[in-house]
Amino acid sequence: MEQLANPDQREEKRNLDDGRTWFSTPAAWVGLILLGGGGAVAFFSEDRLQRFLQSYLFAYTFFLTLALGALFFVLISHLTRAGWSVTLRRLAEDLAVCLWLSALLFVPIILGLGHLYEWARPEIVANDALLQEKEAYLNVPFFILRWVFYFTVWIGLAHYFYRLSGQQDETGDPALTLRMERLSAPGMLLFSLTITFASFDLLMSLDAHWFSTIFGVYFFSGMVASFFALLALLVIVIQRFGILEQSVTVEHLHDLGKLTFGFIVFWAYIAFSQYMLIWYANLPEETGWYERRQEGAWMWASLVLLVGHFFVPFLFLMSKHIKRRKGLLAAGACWVLLMHAFDLYWIIMPQKHFGEAGRIPFHPFDVVCMAGFALLFFAAGRDAMRRRCLIPQRDPRLAEALAFENES
Amino acid sequence: MDESGAKEHVDRGEFPGHRTASGVLAEFETPADLVRAAVRVREAGYRRWDAHTPFPIHGLDRAMGIKDTALGWIVLGGGIFGCLLGLWMQWWTNAVDYPFIISGKPLWSLPANIPIIFELTILFSALSAFFGMLILNGLPKHHHWAFSEDRFSRVTSDRYFISIEASDSNFDIEESRALLESAGSVGAKVVWEREHEDKLGSDNDGD
Numbered sequence: 180m181e182q183l184a185n186p187d188q189r190e191e192k193r194n195l196d197d198g199r200t201w202f203s204t205p206a207a208w209v210g211l212i213l214l215g216g217g218g219a220v221a222f223f224s225e226d227r228l229q230r231f232l233q234s235y236l237f238a239y240t241f242f243l244t245l246a247l248g249a250l251f252f253v254l255i256s257h258l259t260r261a262g263w264s265v266t267l268r269r270l271a272e273d274l275a276v277c278l279w280l281s282a283l284l285f286v287p288i289i290l291g292l293g294h295l296y297e298w299a300r301p302e303i304v305a306n307d308a309l310l311q312e313k314e315a316y317l318n319v320p321f322f323i324l325r326w327v328f329y330f331t332v333w334i335g336l337a338h339y340f341y342r343l344s345g346q347q348d349e350t351g352d353p354a355l356t357l358r359m360e361r362l363s364a365p366g367m368l369l370f371s372l373t374i375t376f377a378s379f380d381l382l383m384s385l386d387a388h389w390f391s392t393i394f395g396v397y398f399f400s401g402m403v404a405s406f407f408a409l410l411a412l413l414v415i416v417i418q419r420f421g422i423l424e425q426s427v428t429v430e431h432l433h434d435l436g437k438l439t440f441g442f443i444v445f446w447a448y449i450a451f452s453q454y455m456l457i458w459y460a461n462l463p464e465e466t467g468w469y470e471r472r473q474e475g476a477w478m479w480a481s482l483v484l485l486v487g488h489f490f491v492p493f494l495f496l497m498s499k500h501i502k503r504r505k506g507l508l509a510a511g512a513c514w515v516l517l518m519h520a521f522d523l524y525w526i527i528m529p530q531k532h533f534g535e536a537g538r539i540p541f542h543p544f545d546v547v548c549m550a551g552f553a554l555l556f557f558a559a560g561r562d563a564m565r566r567r568c569l570i571p572q573r574d575p576r577l578a579e580a581l582a583f584e585n586e587s
Numbered sequence: 588m589d590e591s592g593a594k595e596h597v598d599r600g601e602f603p604g605h606r607t608a609s610g611v612l613a614e615f616e617t618p619a620d621l622v623r624a625a626v627r628v629r630e631a632g633y634r635r636w637d638a639h640t641p642f643p644i645h646g647l648d649r650a651m652g653i654k655d656t657a658l659g660w661i662v663l664g665g666g667i668f669g670c671l672l673g674l675w676m677q678w679w680t681n682a683v684d685y686p687f688i689i690s691g692k693p694l695w696s697l698p699a700n701i702p703i704i705f706e707l708t709i710l711f712s713a714l715s716a717f718f719g720m721l722i723l724n725g726l727p728k729h730h731h732w733a734f735s736e737d738r739f740s741r742v743t744s745d746r747y748f749i750s751i752e753a754s755d756s757n758f759d760i761e762e763s764r765a766l767l768e769s770a771g772s773v774g775a776k777v778v779w780e781r782e783h784e785d786k787l788g789s790d791n792d793g794d
Binding site for chain 1: 645646659690691692698699701702
């Protein structure tokens with residue numbers, strides 16, 4: 180800890196110092212029971228299996244995007260050689276490494292592909308000229324192959340940065356930083372390509388007739404905005420337990436608030452770009468997707484999304500005084516996360532083959548799956564966090580991060 | 588050489604004659620000295636003074652007691668104005684003054700108007716940020732008396748300065764200079780109005 184910028188700084192807690200392992204964490208068990216129980220209930224009443232899988236996909240995507248957002252933050256920090264964010268990077272490394280759990284939990288989606296995606300059902304493809312044309316890409320073996328590739332890239336990157344950063348805690352070798360920086364550029368390329376195609380596969384192909392080339396960017400914008408909200412929230416929560424009280428300052432929280440704000444605006448920009456081009460061109464093959472989201476109750480949901488995902492956080496997070504107050508920033512972060520979940524719900528649920536149009540198909544499975552995933556990811560994240568110091572304590576740029584200040 | 592140079596300036600200041608002072612200019616060797624001195628100047632109650640540095644120094648704003656800028660509010664106002672202007676302009680031109688149907692859309696159709704509204708919001712925000720910044724900083728300023736000091740040119744490389752304006756109500760030639768010297772300046776000097784007139788070669792005001 181000789182790198183402390185300010186020698187007057189008193190000692191602070193930098194570890195989740197408890198001896199509990201992943202499996203003894205009750206959260207993980209409760210999470211597993213919720214998901215398993217929900218799945219079992221659905222499985223033994225055949226007609227509800229599809230509804231369960233919809234909820235499962237909804238919750239799955241929410242936590243996948245948060246973990247991918249963490250991986251993005253690690254990559255971009257190294258790519259830009261960021262100094263300010265060093266004290267936050269370890270938390271992102273720990274969250275990104277939870278992607279192994281996403282890979283594991285992807286199995287039920289593969290098993291239930293036919294219930295979620297029409298292109299995975301031969302009897303529908305046989306009568307659908309468009310799906311036959313798209314079969315070269317949208318078929319089950321290639322889908323599985325692609326997802327194996329995505330997870331190899333994501334987990335490979337997440338573990339690489341997790342491991343090297345951990346090694347640096349022991350050796351203090353600045354060459355490790357250079358190695359991480361070197362991988363961050365090709366890593367970012369791979370990351371952007373894989374998340375784009377993953378968004379096409381996971382969400383866009385739910386309506387396999389529809390296409391939007393900007394969809395990957397839309398997916399990315401919501402992912403990053405909500406990750407920054409999560410990181411701000413995580414910092415505020417662990418500081419309440421007396422952890423990282425000195426090394427993460429109000430300046431860092433202010434910047435997390437700014438980044439959340441910025442990506443909220445970016446989300447709105449991309450969401451509107453997608454909407455306006457489709458609305459203006461007015462081509463039937465494209466407008467159907469939005470039309471379904473303007474029927475009956477979904478019209479109100481669309482307006483709530485517009486106001487709640489853009490106008491509310493835009494106006495709320497604009498002021499510096501709000502971003503620099505923990506309670507208010509935490510409230511804003513919770514709101515952004517809630518709206519991100521709502522955004523995914525709005526993308527996933529209104530599908531022709533999921534049931535009648537114009538009705539919001541709320542089901543207790545939504546809550547069960549969300550809670551199950553939340554508990555599992557809480558346990559996995561906590562497990563990654565408790566293994567080591569919560570800041571990269573011998574990173575060569577640590578002093579810069581500790582002394583970081585915004586220009587007022 | 589620095590030392591003697593500073594001395595010489597100070598000595599000349601001791602024979603003010605009938606000239607009026609522009610202010611006191613004090614030189615510091617390190618950012619830390621400057622920040623400490625800024626606290627002293629602020630605590631002495633000065634209002635019309637400034638610190639000059641080659642690069643931004645963290646904590647200097649707080650040491651000088653600079654209040655939060657009002658620029659954000661100016662930009663917000665500019666942004667709202669641009670937003671409303673874009674909305675009004677498209678409504679007036681396309682739906683009222685010269686109704687014209689474009690690609691089968693309603694005469695006044697919000698989604699089509701949003702890009703212009705957005706662009707005008709950005710444009711007027713940026714313009715108000717730019718001009719608001721200039722006005723709040725008192726720019727453009729073609730000359731400041733500190734520029735007539737040769738040593739002040741080092742402010743762009745390795746020296747730090749504090750200037751106190753003679754127009755400050757607390758200003759006192761001797762006291763202000765003494766304050767800066769006691770605050771760790773390596774050379775605090777009174778700058779006279781006359782000097783920069785000499786430099787400009789305009790000595791025709793009948794002194």
